Amino acid sequence: MEKHIGSCICGDVEFSFEGDPMNSIFCYCKECQALTGSDKWFGLWVPKNSFKLTKGTSSSYTRTGDSGKKVIYHFCTSCSSVLCAEVTAGNFYSVSATSLKNNIFTPKMSIYASSAPSWAIFPSDVPKFDILPPRMGG
Ligand SMILES: [Zn+2]
Numbered sequence: 001m002e003k004h005i006g007s008c009i010c011g012d013v014e015f016s017f018e019g020d021p022m023n024s025i026f027c028y029c030k031e032c033q034a035l036t037g038s039d040k041w042f043g044l045w046v047p048k049n050s051f052k053l054t055k056g057t058s059s060s061y062t063r064t065g066d067s068g069k070k071v072i073y074h075f076c077t078s079c080s081s082v083l084c085a086e087v088t089a090g091n092f093y094s095v096s097a098t099s100l101k102n103n104i105f106t107p108k109m110s111i112y113a114s115s116a117p118s119w120a121i122f123p124s125d126v127p128k129f130d131i132l133p134p135r136m137g138g
């Protein structure tokens with residue numbers, strides 16, 4: 001399986017995962033906007049057992065997601081880059097695609113579009129959902 005490698009800006013923390021993500025999303029929820037300082041987060045959904053931190057130690061911040069279950073963000077204490085969010089409701093990590101050294105993935109859907117700012121930019125060729133697609137409770 002192909003191995004994908006990423007890191008924070010300063011390089012203190014590195015991670016990797018193997019194989020293709022289950023999904024790749026642009027998330028326009030309020031939290032992702034605040035987190036990224038932009039209109040969206042580009043997340044690759046990677047099963048928990050395929051993802052590992054390979055260098056350094058991340059810090060974490062936990063919030064309660066829409067599902068009532070925890071979402072745990074892992075970030076570098078030195079440079080504050082967010083590396084991934086652990087979505088406990090789905091047992092996967094939403095890995096920051098923009099932290100990969102060589103990102104080959106493109107978004108497959110836009111989610112939480114109803115929370116997007118008026119100036120948000122949506123890719124024209126992928127499905128767009130107000131919150132989450134049906135049967136994908138996150
Ligand atoms: Zn760093």
Ligand SMILES: [Zn+2]
Pocket residue numbers: 027028029030031032033041112
């Ligand atoms: Zn989001």
